[in-house]
Amino acid sequence: MKNIGSVLLLWVFAPVAVLAQPGPQCTACHGDQGQGSAQAPRIAGQPQAYLERQLAAYAEGARQHAVMSPIAKNLAPEARASAASHFAQIFPNAPSDSASGATANRKPPALVTRGDERKQVQACQNCHGPLGTGQADNPYLAGLSAQYFQSSLAEFKDGSRKTDASAQMPRIAAALSEADIKALAAYFASQPPPTRTRSPELQEAGREQRETAPGTATKERQGGDVTGTEPSGSQGPGGAGTK
């Protein structure tokens, strides 16, 4: 635990509207690179939007935690955004409680890659990325501590965590047994966390408005059949299904 005295002083003297120094109040529990500790989960490299949403949830009560709730309530939205952005861009090598390389090649439980028909649960990796390494702004699961993973699913299950607007996670958590959750937790804890971001906000390469040629074609070469004139052309009604 870092110098909590100075942290508290900053809380007291920094107006809420001004960006408070997120460093010590985050790193004290989450580690200096957000790699996690016994007190708090790994947040390094999680999507910015996801981290921001969790902080908002703690501030507004959609998620509750004795330590996180007051911290989040005292952070202005700009400060939450900057803290989220900060940790979203860090990829330290290994989480503090990750397992050794020997277990990194462990076979994933079927729920990760296939789902469970009897329980009507889809594969985790559909939304959480290959073997739970993240997809866009859905959080990665690989490398999270077993204890944190289990408590997250428990909170979805009992309804105290309301951070999923699609309501997928409560339904999935409710369908999983305690044994399922334990097996998943153990598996993900044994896996190395991702080393790169897939977060939409942080992709700039190749995506700025392209300086391509203007849309209308020249008369340079009229190659017979023209695609796109007939929306119900060979591609079907251009992107729209009619079934």
Add this chain to the structure above:
Amino acid sequence: MATRLKETDVVVLGVGLVGAILARELTKAGLEVVGLERGEPRYTVPDFQGPAMHDELRYSIRKSLMMDTAKETYTFRNSADQTALPIRRLQSFLPGTGLGGSAVHWNGQTWRFHEADFRMRSLAAERYGKDFLGPDYTFQDWGVGYADLEPYYDRFEYLMGICGKAGNLQGKKVPGGNVLEEPRAREYPNPAQKEPFGSAMFRKAAEGLGYHPFPGPSANMSRPYTNPEGVSLGTCMFCGYCERYGCEHYAKSSPQTTVLPVLLKEARFKLRTHCQVQRINLDRSRRVATGVTYVDGKGAEYEQPAKLVIVGLFALNNVRMLLLSKLGEPYDPRSGKGVVGRNYTYQTTSGVNVFFDEKTNINPFMRSGSCGTTIADFVSDNFDHAKLGFLGGAYIGEVMSHGRPIEFHPTPPGTPAWGSQWKKAVIRHYNHTSVVNVHGSSIATRFNYLDLDPTYKDAWGQPLMRMTFDFPENDLKMSAFCTERATEIAKAMGAKQVAGGPRTRPYTVTQYQSTHNTGGTVMGADRSTSVVNRYCQSWDAPNVFVIGASNFPQNASYNPTDTVGALAYWAADAIVNKYLKSPGPLVT
């Protein structure tokens, strides 16, 4: 020599939407039911899971969930003076195969038809005069009306968990819903899905022109839902791999996600997959079915005796099954006699591409199968046709369901089909183009019909079915009119350019349009112009029920699935509460 099996109470042909519903209802009534499905068993887990399911090449282009045209297909010609040739690769329509049928890979659009559709002949005569269209048009009344089917629409929609906003609750119009729809007893089971960007622009444009836009009713769940069978679905995540794909999220209504989990636990139901039914067998009087003959996956032939036969195949295959079984008189367009294969209809589709500036990101890949915004102002008889010279109409809507690039890479007119200019145009327009769809009705004529092909056969040695079809003049006029209306709305969406055109002749099987093949086993009150009575019971053999879009006397503006589901429950009700109590013709 076929092996004769033990008799069952019911044999259901096809375990898709109709087969699954009928099997469920009849096993609940205490009957032993055998379900015969030509394709393979498949389930959300493991068969529809990602990321493998998100494979445009495999599922959209190579059509892996569709019927195997190496083994069976249809032959096609535009008119009877041509020689029909095999549809060697599916393009225009894509019948499914496998457990769950086409309701696995559909988009999920779920619409109720209008009274003006069910009583098209009588109501058009009342409103426009009985000779409004010439004698070549054979559209007719269904023998059932909207009020008959309303409770069954309701039942089906609650089974599926349809997401929408009612526009007419027991006669009271509700703004924001489809205020032009027929009255419904209660609200949809789930609220409408989120509205995507392109659809929002369409809505504003349509409102500005005085129309009544509303969210399209969708079988992709807007929230988790548990249906009356106790089966639960998850929320649709807008992954953009809906039609032609199975849903990995348990979010698309299909037999797998609504009824099979319960049906397959039912001891009285026996599912047999990889079984190709060859014919319905009739006794010597040819007025009673004795069961069916089928060939299983190993090539062995079986006779399955049954007291009751439910024909619940894909619409075209319902017709073919009756023709192969010689059940009912085949239609002959020259004499006008016969009924099986008569009144084959389709769907008259067109669209308008809407090209926006580079800063407008449409993001078409963030879509579901049937989210979107539509107007019904030009559907069916919702508008006055007196001066227009045609009957029928179309829904117009921005209902884009995907942005998969092999299928969708729109470019404006004048763009070359390949080369650097093409490539630049694709990059420029891919994420900045919306599409306004026109989904129009299909009227019956005496020229468009189905029969058995004289030349080509399937892998089992049986004749293929021959489709003779072209768009009638009425529908071309309808398409021209509705596409003009769509273009006006498209122009009001704030785009830089719009480009589209109406449906034209000839109908070609080389281009996807719709899998709404309808008619051929028409239902009606008059046995000289129908194959089944109002309860979907064969006029010829009372222990055979034929249920599906093949029963439609003509096709309406909307997609068929809601009506197919309603007919399934309607027929099941008639079987359980009338037929089983007193087997025999339900209509004399």
Add this chain to the structure above:
Amino acid sequence: MSSQRPSSPQAPGPVNPARRLLFKAAGAASAAAALPLAADAQPRAPQQAYVFFNPAEAAFIEAAVARLIPKDEAGAGALEAGVANYIDKQLAGAWGAGERLYRSGPWREGSASQGYQLPFTPAELFRNAIRAINQKNANFPKLGAEEQDAFLDSLQKGKDDLGGVPASQFFESLLAVTIEGFFSDPAYGGNRDMVAWKMIGFPGAYSDFYDWVDRHGVAYNAPPASLAQDARGTIHVHVVQKGK
């Protein structure tokens, strides 16, 4: 294709000077964590072995796809994206052999609306047509770009019989598989490194846009994902190495 690697980690949106100060004060963490994005370098024509095409056929196909979707200032073309490899593997596989093709005769020439009526599987169609082309115009691969384009134009409009395949029909098939190879998942050997998807902004094999669909008009910048990529982002494609 523009491929600017960011020079330092940047949060999206206008940069708040106080926040920049914050990062500096927070210490080394931010400077050290350069975004570890894969370099979006221009792909070369990939190393590959052909299992269907003989060298003369391969030369024709490579030259043809390079003109159908050329490399230009917008980015890589079909050749660099591995489309020749894609076509090779497709023709060598089930589709090439006639999967889902109704192959019974009699074969008659039909109307345009009756669709494909030739007796050839895709593999046969390509083989026959390319053989005929190479007999008449064996130096196509060595021609200049304009002459190659003119030849492709003549195929597109042409009525010539190429080993039983009408020229325009061959062209249509060739263009179709080229577009497929450009835009399909890299698992199939084309669209190498998802270059075509990056060019147009298609995310590939994602399965969840629930939180995004009502953020109307948002610029969605996530890197695309292939169905064949593993947990470390490596795309596994079946590529046959020469000499192995």
